[in-house]
Amino acid sequence: MPPLNETHDPNLKSWVATANADAADFTIQNLPFASFRRVGTNEPFRGGVAIGDQIVDLAAAHAAGIFSGLAADAADAAAKPALNDFMAMGAGAWAALRLALSRGLREGSAQQDALQATLVPQDDAEYAVPAQIGDYTDFYTSIHHATNIGSLFRPNNPILPNYKWIPIGYHGRSSSIRISGVDVIRPNGQTRPAEGQAPGFGPSRRLDYELELGLFVGPGNALGDTISIDEAEAHIFGVVLLNDWSARDIQGWEYQPLGPFLGKSFSTTISPWIVTLEALAPFRAPFTRPEDDPQPLAYLTSQDNHDRGHLDIQLEVFILTQKQRQEGTPPQRLSHSNYKDAYWTAAQLVTHHTVNGCDLRPGDLLGTGTLSGPDEGQQAALIEITRSGRQPLTLDNGEVRSFLEDGDAIILRGHCARDGAARVGFGEVKNTVAPAKS
Amino acid sequence: MPPLNETHDPNLKSWVATANADAADFTIQNLPFASFRRVGTNEPFRGGVAIGDQIVDLAAAHAAGIFSGLAADAADAAAKPALNDFMAMGAGAWAALRLALSRGLREGSAQQDALQATLVPQDDAEYAVPAQIGDYTDFYTSIHHATNIGSLFRPNNPILPNYKWIPIGYHGRSSSIRISGVDVIRPNGQTRPAEGQAPGFGPSRRLDYELELGLFVGPGNALGDTISIDEAEAHIFGVVLLNDWSARDIQGWEYQPLGPFLGKSFSTTISPWIVTLEALAPFRAPFTRPEDDPQPLAYLTSQDNHDRGHLDIQLEVFILTQKQRQEGTPPQRLSHSNYKDAYWTAAQLVTHHTVNGCDLRPGDLLGTGTLSGPDEGQQAALIEITRSGRQPLTLDNGEVRSFLEDGDAIILRGHCARDGAARVGFGEVKNTVAPAKS
Numbered sequence: 001m002p003p004l005n006e007t008h009d010p011n012l013k014s015w016v017a018t019a020n021a022d023a024a025d026f027t028i029q030n031l032p033f034a035s036f037r038r039v040g041t042n043e044p045f046r047g048g049v050a051i052g053d054q055i056v057d058l059a060a061a062h063a064a065g066i067f068s069g070l071a072a073d074a075a076d077a078a079a080k081p082a083l084n085d086f087m088a089m090g091a092g093a094w095a096a097l098r099l100a101l102s103r104g105l106r107e108g109s110a111q112q113d114a115l116q117a118t119l120v121p122q123d124d125a126e127y128a129v130p131a132q133i134g135d136y137t138d139f140y141t142s143i144h145h146a147t148n149i150g151s152l153f154r155p156n157n158p159i160l161p162n163y164k165w166i167p168i169g170y171h172g173r174s175s176s177i178r179i180s181g182v183d184v185i186r187p188n189g190q191t192r193p194a195e196g197q198a199p200g201f202g203p204s205r206r207l208d209y210e211l212e213l214g215l216f217v218g219p220g221n222a223l224g225d226t227i228s229i230d231e232a233e234a235h236i237f238g239v240v241l242l243n244d245w246s247a248r249d250i251q252g253w254e255y256q257p258l259g260p261f262l263g264k265s266f267s268t269t270i271s272p273w274i275v276t277l278e279a280l281a282p283f284r285a286p287f288t289r290p291e292d293d294p295q296p297l298a299y300l301t302s303q304d305n306h307d308r309g310h311l312d313i314q315l316e317v318f319i320l321t322q323k324q325r326q327e328g329t330p331p332q333r334l335s336h337s338n339y340k341d342a343y344w345t346a347a348q349l350v351t352h353h354t355v356n357g358c359d360l361r362p363g364d365l366l367g368t369g370t371l372s373g374p375d376e377g378q379q380a381a382l383i384e385i386t387r388s389g390r391q392p393l394t395l396d397n398g399e400v401r402s403f404l405e406d407g408d409a410i411i412l413r414g415h416c417a418r419d420g421a422a423r424v425g426f427g428e429v430k431n432t433v434a435p436a437k438s
Numbered sequence: 439m440p441p442l443n444e445t446h447d448p449n450l451k452s453w454v455a456t457a458n459a460d461a462a463d464f465t466i467q468n469l470p471f472a473s474f475r476r477v478g479t480n481e482p483f484r485g486g487v488a489i490g491d492q493i494v495d496l497a498a499a500h501a502a503g504i505f506s507g508l509a510a511d512a513a514d515a516a517a518k519p520a521l522n523d524f525m526a527m528g529a530g531a532w533a534a535l536r537l538a539l540s541r542g543l544r545e546g547s548a549q550q551d552a553l554q555a556t557l558v559p560q561d562d563a564e565y566a567v568p569a570q571i572g573d574y575t576d577f578y579t580s581i582h583h584a585t586n587i588g589s590l591f592r593p594n595n596p597i598l599p600n601y602k603w604i605p606i607g608y609h610g611r612s613s614s615i616r617i618s619g620v621d622v623i624r625p626n627g628q629t630r631p632a633e634g635q636a637p638g639f640g641p642s643r644r645l646d647y648e649l650e651l652g653l654f655v656g657p658g659n660a661l662g663d664t665i666s667i668d669e670a671e672a673h674i675f676g677v678v679l680l681n682d683w684s685a686r687d688i689q690g691w692e693y694q695p696l697g698p699f700l701g702k703s704f705s706t707t708i709s710p711w712i713v714t715l716e717a718l719a720p721f722r723a724p725f726t727r728p729e730d731d732p733q734p735l736a737y738l739t740s741q742d743n744h745d746r747g748h749l750d751i752q753l754e755v756f757i758l759t760q761k762q763r764q765e766g767t768p769p770q771r772l773s774h775s776n777y778k779d780a781y782w783t784a785a786q787l788v789t790h791h792t793v794n795g796c797d798l799r800p801g802d803l804l805g806t807g808t809l810s811g812p813d814e815g816q817q818a819a820l821i822e823i824t825r826s827g828r829q830p831l832t833l834d835n836g837e838v839r840s841f842l843e844d845g846d847a848i849i850l851r852g853h854c855a856r857d858g859a860a861r862v863g864f865g866e867v868k869n870t871v872a873p874a875k876s
């Protein structure tokens with residue numbers, strides 16, 4: 001785990017004034033990475049770092065000779081269209097560049113003029129998926145989500161026997177991962193037939209979102225090697241918001257016996273800004289288990305993981321319907337939850353994933369699974385909120401939703417805040433449902 | 439489907455004499471593609487085409503100006519370390535290069551001397567995975583395998599209701615796909631506990647192989663678009679042998695409710711030579727369904743697919759144990775089967791995969807699933823042969839196997855043969871089990 005250092009000092013202010021606002025996501029203590037270019041141009045995508053409402057263009061800053069030593073090597077790698085090479089460099093290089101940026105962006109920095117010249121307003125930018133994602137794995141780490149879903153299918157036995165021993169996960173689809181802003185096209189597919197009938201076929205009628213986080217892998221491991229629980233966090237570069245769009249009717253008919261497939265692979269969307277694990281260092285939370293639950297097996301256990309294994313990240317889901325948009329109503333919050341309530345830590349996901357020798361590669365993405373919390377109002381997908389559509393939700397403007405309708409936008413937001421630390425935010429991932437193609 | 443043309447003429451002979459042998463896999467009618475280099479060198483991997491016991495070095499042949507027009511463009515793309523760009527070019531480019539190679543390698547060709555200078559003996563070559571595989575999907579297309587496996591878990595209901603409607607598939611792991619020849623390290627993992635106990639942990643004791651074919655995707659589709667059943671074969675570049683190594687004890691404990699994960703992701707191996715769909719054109723077989731079974735939904739149905747939807751590919755599995763190796767015994771055949779007995783065609787897999795708008799990319803790999811046949815001796819995994827280890831197999835030399843032991847090599851072979859066509863073979867994928875790491 002990256003240690004606290006001068007970059008986390010809550011008293012630091014930036015000469016980019018918008019970074020110092022009370023509710024700013026992109027404070028000088030955050031410094032998240034994305035792949036961007038000026039919108040409407042054919043510029044190459046390149047790495048950038050957010051500060052307030054601006055982006056430090058890392059290619060321009062590197063070309064201007066602003067960085068030196070390891071920070072310059074890191075900036076060179078991070079200036080490419082995809083951040084894989086930068087992710088592969090590891091925590092030392094990430095920290096060197098972060099420190100150089102923190103110092104350069106501080107009030108009074110001698111580099112203010114040079115860095116100022118590289119800034120691109122976020123309002124003028126568009127984003128790419130920030131890495132070439134070799135493999136995408138989705139986990140199932142919220143026992144509250146697993147219980148809510150399991151109780152729909154197995155009311156008396158919602159949690160399967162393996163759940164409390166194994167961080168359950170499955171391979172997802174890499175190709176259909178997209179960035180915030182793109183439309184999500186309602187998928188077509190087969191649905192469960194009535195007894196004796198042929199299956200239905202057509203646009204999904206039970207389209208849903210899932211609030212998740214995505215962990216980008218930094219340095220990988222060779223096939224056959226494992227990553228121990230104490231080494232695991234050094235293999236995580238950072239965290240994004242992730243919407244695991246789901247067609248419940250397609251999923252329900254297809255998923256036995258080999259798991260989710262076309263009910264998921266039509267679209268997964270992520271927020272453009274990767275908040276580094278180092279930026280999250282002030283927001284650790286202990287890993288605990290209910291008293292009656294088993295402790296993890298030895299390979300998933302370490303004192304460090306117990307004391308600070310979780311991340312205290314506050315999460316929210318909002319909906320903005322076509323009607324709300326026309327009314328000028330702001331998005332309505334559907335739920336809120338916190339990553340620290342997950343049953344398994346990020347480190348445990350990495351270690352479990354490699355315990356069989358499976359090789360992770362820089363830029364691989366690990367989804368946490370739907371991050372529902374224990375309380376009412378913390379259900380992180382419509383299937384949970386509406387009890388599989390049986391208890392439709394009435395929005396404040398009178399609209400009713402069992403599942404998503406065309407024109408609905410879903411917005412995921414996240415941030416970290418506590419006394420004695422500066423706020424660190426994730427921005428958002430916002431995508432709108434487009435009608436099915438015929 | 440590529441039409442029959444002069445490259446399929448069974449009377450063609452090559453000036454590479456080994457291509458004309460009776461049991462030659464790599465006849466002049468075959469011309470499969472791989473990524474290779476001279477073993478023990480640091481040469482870049484590049485595309486090659488097999489002819490007899492030789493390889494046409496496409497980089498050298500292209501540099502020598504042997505090809506012209508579209509064939510030259512195709513050879514340029516195919517000379518790269520990974521064949522993705524060549525795969526993306528589509529059937530016209532593939533056919534042009536194939537025709538140029540067929541003409542150049544024929545007895546009496548004026549290009550004999552020029553091509554001869556590019557040949558590398560296969561004995562001197564090593565191979566790479568021939569494409570950068572963006573996503574790997576594994577299907578479950580043998581109803582015989584599904585029945586054999588299902589009956590182990592659900593004796594009265596082995597085939598689930600969706601099986602006859604949906605080509606069942608799941609996302610596999612891309613990173614751990616390797617080529618024939620590498621050792622497969624026995625994975626560690628959790629296994630199902632006795633009642634009230636903690637799960638077991640350690641090396642898998644139920645390590646198994648699965649005989650499959652892998653389909654390499656050619657041109658892809660944009661996210662949101664679909665590939666119709668009539669277009670589907672134009673999106674398949676070619677076919678390899680695929681061993682879907684499986685740790686049954688890890689798989690059995692982890693796979694509910696989201697499907698196979700660590701029980702598979704430690705290793706998948708493929709044969710180096712991709713046999714093109716064009717080379718397989720003489721070996722089509724009709725798609726049929728048992729009379730009482732439902733016909734596929736409209737999007738999975740076309741007359742062409744019915745008449746010639748399947749591929750008649752004969753498949754075999756062999757084992758070579760450490761003891762057999764020491765005795766000088768040849769590998770013993772464990773089973774034989776045929777791809778034409780699959781329940782779903784290759785075209786149906788492509789169309790179903792994209793019906794929700796999921797984007798396929800050039801170089802993606804689709805596994806067929808374990809290709810067991812209907813008869814005794816056609817069970818394409820040990821879990822089927824030994825009834826999950828309950829009926830151990832006694833080899834000819836007296837050794838007994840429930841599952842694989844360290845030092846066992848598994849060899850998959852395949853070929854096409856019929857009257858009036860030249861033999862087209864796949865070579866083999868052969869990998870040996872190495873002990874688990876501690």
